[in-house]
Amino acid sequence: MGCNRNCGLLTGAIIGAVLAIFGGVLIPVGDNLIGKAVKKEAVIVNGTTAFKNWLVPGSSVYREFWIFHVLNPSEVMEEGAHPKLEQRGPYTYRVRYLPKENVTEGENGTITYMMPNAANFEPALSVGTENDTLTVLNLAVVAVPSVYPSTLMQSVINTWVKSSKAAILQNRTVKEILWGYTDPFLDSIPFPNVKSFVGVFYPYNGTSDGPYSVYTGADDITKTAVIESYKHGRTLSYWKGHCDMVNGTDGASFPPFVKKDQVLRFFSADICRSIYAVFHSKQLVKGITLYRFVVPREAFASPAEVRDNYCFCTDPELSENCTIAGLLDISACKAKRPVYISLPHFLHASESVLHSVEGMSPNEQEHETYLDIEPVTGFTLRFAKRLQVNLLVRPSTRIDEKAEMFRTKISSRLELLSMLQMALMIGGSVLFLAFMGSYFICRSKKLK
Template sequence: MYLEMYLFNWTNADEFNSHATTKPNFVELGPYVFKEVDYKVNEVWHDNGTVTFQQKRVWHFEESMSKGSLSDKVTNLNAIATTIAYTIRHRSRFIRETVNTLIRTAGETIITTKTAGELLFDGYKDPVLEAGSVANYSGIPFDKFAWFYGRNNSETYDGIFNMFTGATDIHKIGSIEKWKYSNRTKFAGYCGIVNGTNGDLWPPLPDNKTVSIFSSDLCTSLSLTMQNTTVHQGLVGTKYVSDKNMLDNGTNVPSRKCFCNEVECQPSGVLNISSCKFGAPAFISLPHFYLADESYRNSITGMNPNKEKHEFSMTFEPTTGIPIQIRATVQISLLVQPDDAMSLFRNVPKTYVPMMWFAQRADLPSSYASGIIFLLILPTLGCVIFYGIAGIGVLLFFIGSVLFVRRRRGHNEEQKLIAKKVKTDVSPIVDEF
């Protein structure tokens, strides 16, 4: 399995203000490809048909598969300053002005330039982040910032899962019962229910119209809709894809309005996951705002949504529920908005700034596919063997019966001949007397 990461480079960031005549322009950099290996650790099996575990993910950079290097310079929104401003947006003007002074004194600006490696896994130190941790207003519980900082090789980052094993009900296999000892997340109502599988194990999917996967990264579940059947590695699979409702927040599906969670609802296609990301103004969408409301793309330039490249899809062998092809795509954007108490943000237009997107890609190896094909034909093969053996048995019985009858008939004929011969031989002797 591979994780492809793309970063957005802001080419005209120095022109970003409410009086600008040009829109923010972004150029996609990457992919920066990492090989991913996942482990389930600290497993505890329970009598109720569930298992509790943690998961450890290990990523290794694959330079030969990447376009660019981890030393590439990337310019974009200052995530730390933006997060702090968003976190304290409802605090008093005095507090916001004080924090603004602290940020300016530290030499921070609204834009920052870092290497791809620093932004992805390595992280970078920031005086405002350190001061914010001490003052407890940054909301970020780390000494460095990176999109995947502290995650590589960690057993604890993703939390503790409780999952059905399928021992008591095969149709529940892989379904998450609880995450972090709860069956709810911080989202309100229906939106906060923990449901779906962990993405590794799935129940049989003979006629499911939708499938759901729970993502600890997003603190919610994503639902994909059946599209069609396809053939991969000789296996006929059912393909499920993202649609315009997957990241809706009530515009298209009223029951999903709970994703707004007492904040201003944004147009469809982008979900607010700030409650899952330490209060940061983090919003997820499909890459390049694919399937999202046009307003997101209209406020900036450089977005080129493409169904083939940016669609979220999973293909399963329906009888077994085994994934045979995965294309999981998600984009992270940060919301920046004006605040007249903070000089850094006083004259900025409200903008959803694309920061990065990633694609998790996996294909079932041909050796595994051959095994599944054999598994699928095994019942048919068993029937063929059963009826074949039964047919051979009937044939042998028939042949045996014919041979028995013929042998019996031959024996009777032989007895008649012997009897006739004896009678013939005895007759002359009788005549002599």
């Protein structure tokens, strides 16, 4: 009886030991099997899971737009008051639903393609329609001083501004603001190379971005989806030094086996630069553990705080000797138009920028950019790229839409007052001379 009990215990111990050893052996074996499976399916080669999702996104991608409506246009234009802004939106569009075009295999384990651009309005996901009218900056008038800095040219353009009755603020529909409209001011310029169609994202629909050349990962899994070249180059010609480099992937995926201590770099054509994200937290989505990486405050910090950002400072005068944070001047890649990129509501921007307008409420949870990545495959399952497009309004001594308003509203009243003063002076003088003349005539008669 004792032997049976002891034998049973010994047998159980042996079985447990065997299972433990077997389990320990299975860990590296399992990891190896998983690694092989991932390496087989994560490379961008025709027939793999990664290729299918790379060619056409497996889920819908939406772009939501919020537009700042100016509540006090009269005070801004007539008194120079700070704009009071009200956020309107979202106006939602489905994007990236077309397959990549001109896909060809390149050299050195790369694949080349063009990214087609298309945006389809989604009424069910929007606060209103594309025909909602908002008061916004006049894109053409604001851009002129930057595009044509010459004093002589601005004097000539000033005539066309007046003839078109253009104002610095205007009413436009959401569709016009985003995708374009024929501007009467630009339409009045008699130059053959001046395009009269203007919009914040014009041209977009029907265009393509690229060509991109990315590594497939077949030769080196650590390079999967990393951009080898963009528009046939490794640099952009917009910035100086390392800021001009095209780094990382396009953000849709990363090389497999992502670690928390990694810095994930990706290129965004929207902001004409490469940027990076750092680990923030774990997220659980439908039972899948994801790593959330966020674009940190340091990415938009001033060079005074983060030295590596020195080459993003393009105008020391406007940036107060490169000490202003939170704004990125991308005019170099926008045909010299004064376009500045920031995080929504000037999140992480300098106080002077934040307080230049009324109605800003920056909030990290709502306004930061993040990527939720499945760490084994490197696939980005959720991506919130949050950006704000701003236009710099520069003063111009020659383009005097504001000065014309001043003459109309103020100078005309001063001229009227001067005329009244002159009339009173002349009338008073005439009456004085007439009465004095009559007085002396009457007095001379009495003396006689």
